[in-house]
């Protein structure tokens with residue numbers, strides 16, 4: 001048992017923190033309020049190298065290990081970067097680019113990964129459908145091979161980056177009779193005839209991320225756009241959960257350090273009854289709870305990253321435990337941070353309000369808390 | 381970074397597992413035993429543990445904390461009551477002596493390491509409105525001290541050979557080591573407690589008890605020893621809580637797989653299966669937080685104390701919540717007197733109120749954090 005991080009890892013986290021505090025965090029409130037994707041912040045993320053951190057150098061990455069990616073993501077949260085931007089980063093880098101990197105042919109990797117790693121192209125991943133959320137295998141989107149092409153028909157909903165993506169990894173049924181084993185993945189580029197973007201959603205949190213419906217109407221992609229083996233789609237989607245449970249949730253852990261700092265400063269500054277509210281035990285109680293959650297959540301996330309770096313097969317039980325803890329146990333402390341700020345906590349001018357809304361996604365996206373409990377209870 | 385125990389960290393744990401194999405029934409019997417029988421079992425356990433090197437772990441040497449935590453898991457799961465009796469002796473009493481390191485410390489530490497002594501640490505006393513400060517007072521007399529006062533809850537007192545007693549000496553804190561059979565020492569009666577019924581606790585009254593200079597530590601003006609004692613208690617109570625939560629988790633899972641209702645094992649119902657998932661999530665997070673706290677303390681990290689208090693609050697409250705959920709899963713069977721879950725339900729409350737209580741610990745955590753942000 002050893003929680004030591006290398007000096008390189010710690011130094012890099014510091015660099016990301018500095019960069020994010022200066023270049024990204026000051027933009028957060030505005031992009032959240034507007035509910036618009038911040039292309040300039042995206043460009044800066046790409047320029048700094050965050051978007052392709054773990055890819056090999058020849059594909060435009062920095063060859064970082066998973067732990068370093070987690071620390072970078074944590075630092076972005078800790079800096080108070082808008083969670084909409086961070087969700088866009090997660091969907092782009094892990095759900096889209098990484099899937100192409102892991103399962104793609106050399107040609108597919110060459111074609112897509114460098115452009116995604118730099119941020120020149122934006123990626124998305126489409127799994128969820130109107131009638132298939134938690135129950136992935138119920139998906140209705142079909143892909144049929146016809147004249148050397150794959151023809152896709154169906155609708156995807158809630159797709160992060162959907163409306164702004166240049167490349168989409170789309171899951172569709174190639175053999176409807178085979179359940180999970182009948183799902184395959186495809187790369188679909190923007191502008192492909194038959195591929196269009198439907199409605200976009202206004203959301204409680206992560207408001208600057210674009211959440212869209214994707215529509216496929218006789219959308220034909222070349223045969224070589226099949227990603228990975230036919231019928232392996234479900235397994236591929238499940239592999240991305242390693243990222244879901246580590247790097248994708250890491251900003252939500254880092255953000256508690258941000259809330260802690262904000263709350264401590266506020267408690268020291270704000271005076272009521274002739275003294276700083278930090279002198280009231282009920283206020284200090286909340287600060288302690290923020291710290292307790294942060295410390296507990298962080299080790300769980302690190303454990304998943306460490307396992308992945310060791311090349312161990314994902315421990316699905318530990319991954320689900322991590323996702324469930326971050327999703328459900330974050331609610332009380334984020335609520336406490338808001339309460340501590342009084343009326344200000346309810347107002348947009350203080351960013352705890354934004355963070356409070358953003359954190360709520362952790363128990364829904366990437367598999368709800370109930371689905372995590374289902375996974376865990378089946379493995380006991 | 382390594383989320384697994386290394387072979388070196390597991391050395392003592394493996395030995396403890398070996399010497400404790402088959403002892404479960406004997407440890408279970410502690411819960412209904414009288415003080416004499418408890419003393420015999422604790423003595424036997426201490427002698428077994430002495431062979432493994434467990435008793436001396438991390439007494440003065442913080443670097444051994446991960447190794448200790450790995451081994452504590454086994455003892456804490458074997459018996460909650462025994463665990464606290466052993467830890468009070470080895471970590472609280474032994475740690476206090478090793479930390480203060482008076483010239484004569486080894487006269488007591490050596491037999492302690494051999495498992496020959498049962499010890500207690502007497503801290504808590506009632507507070508007086510008229511005369512604030514310590515109520516147990518040491519007065520210097522020729523070549524030693526006389527102690528007078530009363531301590532309210534002293535773990536192990538009814539079975540102990542030696543007791544460390546915190547006292548006031550000219551309004552400065554100090555510690556006196558007394559023999560349980562010294563003249564003027566009155567122990568008892570044994571208190572009846574809600575949980576940890578295999579542990580012996582009683583009040584301690586001291587009337588003109590003579591303590592030679594070579595059994596007296598202090599005055600200790602800087603408060604470091606008291607802080608260290610609180611952190612040791614935090615570590616012990618964290619491990620006690622994690623161990624208890626693990627026992628309850630295992631009991632609840634096996635019950636839910638075995639017990640059938642409506643034609644299937646109750647684990648198949650989400651209302652039960654999901655509770656177990658929550659329990660496991662709580663147990664794993666508390667366990668990991670405990671590891672992290674111990675690791676930070678082992679390397680002398682500036683945040684170690686804060687995180688140790690976090691771990692204690694989280695683990696003790698986890699144990700309480702886990703106990704309530706486990707009871708719900710075992711239902712009628714769990715509610716019966718003597719059931720592991722019924723016992724665990726009663727035991728779980730203790731850690732949150734003992735040592736630095738959850739309330740005090742949260743205030744300490746917050747104070748430490750606020751200090752970082754004070755401009």
Ligand SMILES: Cc1cc2nc3c(=O)[nH]c(=O)nc-3n(C[C@H](O)[C@H](O)[C@H](O)COP(=O)(O)OP(=O)(O)OC[C@H]3O[C@@H](n4cnc5c(N)ncnc54)[C@H](O)[C@@H]3O)c2cc1C
Pocket residue numbers: 091125126127128132133134135157158159160161203206211361364365366367368369370371374650
């Ligand atoms: C902001 C945002 C971004 C997203 N980004 C993407 C994306 O990029 N790509 C993508 O493919 N998807 C994305 N999603 C979709 C997300 O993954 C789904 O919303 C999520 O998996 C839940 O599915 P659902 O909304 O259909 O809920 P449902 O599956 O309909 O669930 C409704 C409720 O029923 C519960 N439930 C369902 N099944 C069970 C069961 N067996 N046992 C117990 N309880 C159950 C659920 O926990 C939930 O409480 C995004 C969603 C949001 C909100």
